[in-house]
Amino acid sequence: MTDPEFMSLAESLLTSIELACDRINDESDADVDNQRVGSMITLTFANRSQIIVNLQKPLHEVWLAAKSGGYHYRWHEGAWQDTKGAGEFFAALSANASAQAGFPLTFSAA
Template structure:
């Protein structure tokens, strides 16, 4: 994957996260405070916890930091996949956000 292809996929993922936070905040009581600075999105929850999504440009990865640990994802040409477990990024993000809010939240690629 070229640097340009990586950035196209990565920026689309970050935009999808921002759009999902807006949609979730409009439709639920989750109240996710999301802030983006460059290639990083910090999602803060009412219980004081955070999820952090960060681009790792030199590695062509997206990293997710959560209470349960850190996850590294590479784009397989179709979706972002965890480098250790093979799990899909947006599925994991949905699970982690749901754990923080107690609500069934869904994040998905645009």
């Protein structure tokens, strides 16, 4: 994968996260604050816990840091897959966000 290909796919992922936060806040009682600074998004929940998603450009990876731990994702077969075989990015983000928010939240690609 070239650097421009990575950046295009990664930017799409970050945009999807931002749009999902807007949808979640509009359609539910959730209060998920999202702040983007460059290639990093910080999601802050009502209980002040956070999830951080950032791009690791030299590695062509997306990293997710949550209360449950840190995860690394690479683009593989049309999706962002965990580098240790633990699944797809948006499924992990949804599970971690739900755990930290205290009720079900769903994130998906736009």
